[in-house]
Amino acid sequence: MNLINTPTPEIQSWQDVHDEFLRRIRERIWPPGEQIPNEADLAIELGCARTTINRALRTLADAGLVERRRKAGTRVSLHPVRKAIFDIPIVRQEIEQRGDRYSCSLILRKKSKPPRRIASQLKLDAGDLAAHLETLHFANDKPYLYEDRWVNLQTVPGIWEADLDSINANEWLIQNMPLSTGSINFSAENASKKDAELLGTSEGSALFIVERITWLSEQSITAVRLAYAPGYHLHTTI
Amino acid sequence: MNLINTPTPEIQSWQDVHDEFLRRIRERIWPPGEQIPNEADLAIELGCARTTINRALRTLADAGLVERRRKAGTRVSLHPVRKAIFDIPIVRQEIEQRGDRYSCSLILRKKSKPPRRIASQLKLDAGDLAAHLETLHFANDKPYLYEDRWVNLQTVPGIWEADLDSINANEWLIQNMPLSTGSINFSAENASKKDAELLGTSEGSALFIVERITWLSEQSITAVRLAYAPGYHLHTTI
């Protein structure tokens, strides 16, 4: 019995096919840039239906490992674009999942004229008012996140009457607005004096900043800036 | 003709089915937490094969909008976990895609004993040497990214002989190592004196930091810290 060249493991499911193809790519049996056999031939080789091959290759293509084009066939990517997938957590869950106690405090709630940048993000006309909500979120009573949010009152009039002491603005929006699309932006900023005071750190500390804008078809809903207390980091595997 | 209740658009493909289900979720025809009909019934309702329904619902489940369990059926997620997908760019491409000129400079290349934290990340024994490579990347001759990299010489001996003046370490690794898995971490740090000097900014500036560790099955390959010059941000839509 040959113990060096292990026999091909039994291939039964699309995941087995996927793993086998992944092995061929990793071990450069199919080198970067090379065209691989077409689906029909692979189906014959592996003894399964073309649909199964298709599912495996489609998954590899979703991951960026191969590139597929009709007629041109399938190639191993020369520069596989690695994708990092982050779950956007709900603050409360993020804190409670670590076993900490969540609390929050609404520190500002005002109708006012948003600064130019926010107004354009929310597609508001000059002079339009928006709801300005500032919330401080705590983990075990320690400042964790400072949330500076503007909400489009034309799209979401209900937020003004909402009882935001018993539920925070983010969760209210999740519960009361239909699913929306949006953009998200990560950056680093030095803490302003206000940031520092609220988060219990010193002015100039490097803060991890998340900015989100969400909208529903053409209507903007909310623009929010999240400033995390020092020490925050986002982690994932790829 | 009824212009208010638009007639159901022609449903032909799994994407049409997907869009229709998305509409029902958005408009709360299927409210959060509610169980939706099973695949067989939906197939009858929409007049297509169960496979097609399955594909549509599977896609919605991948996006976190519904949760599916055998026997229990499919429910609309109560707290849809939004996922943000970022492409991890190769520095050169990132810079050239903006129309800027890319260049880089290898500022350190030394075999040395890595600090404790790096050693444990690379799973090195005490006293083992690793390759320490520091690279400064420029966009239009302006400092853009400072890369501090440690490479496991037991896994990747070839990097020591590589001509890293004509190709940077990251690209050499991509071309010479099989596809690997890894972890990635985003955070914010105040620029150290060294960071600041290299990136042409002032000490204490908030820097966007990416730390990556990559490995191949059980063997570590490289641990790298990327410090981006101020102004950098990661952006995506969700």
Place this chain on the structure above:
DNA sequence: TAGTGGTCTAGACCACCCT
């Protein structure tokens, strides 16, 4: 134990797009 989703199969047609 029975209902549900997960998957495989074989065959078919089609859209795309390289040559």
Place this chain on the structure above:
DNA sequence: GGGTGGTCTAGACCACTAC
């Protein structure tokens, strides 16, 4: 024009798990 992947279908069996 023709080869390739993309998808649909109908039917089948299976794995999981709530009941």
